[in-house]
Amino acid sequence: MDMLNIHINDITQNELLSQFKEGFIVTPNVDHLVKLQKDESFYKTYQQADFVICDSRILYFFSKLLKHSIRETISGSSFFHEYCKYHKDSNHIKIFILGGKKGVAELAQKRINDSLRNPIIIGAHTPSFHIDEKESRQIAEIVNRSGANAVLVGLGAPKQEKWIVKYKHLMPQVKVWMALGATVDFEAGTLKRAPEIFRLMGLEWFYRFIKEPRRLFKRYFVDDMKFFWYFGKQLLGVYRNPFE
Numbered sequence: 001m002d003m004l005n006i007h008i009n010d011i012t013q014n015e016l017l018s019q020f021k022e023g024f025i026v027t028p029n030v031d032h033l034v035k036l037q038k039d040e041s042f043y044k045t046y047q048q049a050d051f052v053i054c055d056s057r058i059l060y061f062f063s064k065l066l067k068h069s070i071r072e073t074i075s076g077s078s079f080f081h082e083y084c085k086y087h088k089d090s091n092h093i094k095i096f097i098l099g100g101k102k103g104v105a106e107l108a109q110k111r112i113n114d115s116l117r118n119p120i121i122i123g124a125h126t127p128s129f130h131i132d133e134k135e136s137r138q139i140a141e142i143v144n145r146s147g148a149n150a151v152l153v154g155l156g157a158p159k160q161e162k163w164i165v166k167y168k169h170l171m172p173q174v175k176v177w178m179a180l181g182a183t184v185d186f187e188a189g190t191l192k193r194a195p196e197i198f199r200l201m202g203l204e205w206f207y208r209f210i211k212e213p214r215r216l217f218k219r220y221f222v223d224d225m226k227f228f229w230y231f232g233k234q235l236l237g238v239y240r241n242p243f244e
Contacts, residue, residue, distance in 0.1 A: 079180075107190070
């Protein structure tokens with residue numbers, strides 16, 4: 001399904017779990033699509049993703065107005081939990097968690113391993129807020145020493161996606177890269193997900209706004225409102241990719 005300047009895979013969660021053996025996965029939502037109209041480096045990063053899955057019920061609903069829609073929303077945080085469960089009995093999947101505030105990644109590691117009764121998460125690390133070249137190379141060394149072959153990066157968009165594309169070559173043994181934002185906090189239990197009714201109605205964003213109004217007001221009620229303008233242009237057939 002083509003929405004604005006990206007192609008979103010029409011794939012179900014079960015299909016993705018069975019097909020995702022290696023590659024780089026991104027999870028577009030409304031905020032991503034707005035950023036993808038202005039940030040060319042973010043756009044180029046998206047072009048290198050192997051799987052682009054719809055993380056937003058709003059995008060899912062709006063896709064029904066297009067010639068080709070998508071069958072299912074796959075929340076990044078829900079997918080990671082299912083990914084761990086899917087591979088819990090495998091000795092071949094070793095996951096590293098990168099992101100979160102101090103101690104959060106380690107907490108997520110413990111909670112997941114305890115719930116699955118299997119140490120599938122073999123390492124965790126909290127980077128500084130402003131990761132530079134030196135620290136990035138140190139992180140690569142940490143990941144390499146851990147023996148991980150799958151890495152969850154939760155640094156927020158577009159930082160996490162750009163970081164993966166720029167530095168993944170330093171970790172050649174890692175076959176699976178997941179840019180999944182707040183998933184680290186959800187798995188650690190430090191951030192509560194919206195109740196299911198909010199998610200089904202496409203109001204998870206509103207639930208998060210209620211929890212953090214000062215931080216999220218501008219994103220949701222100023223920046224992301226541009227999506228409706230861009231999407232309206234697509235429906236009218238006058239939208240043009242700003243980077244082509």
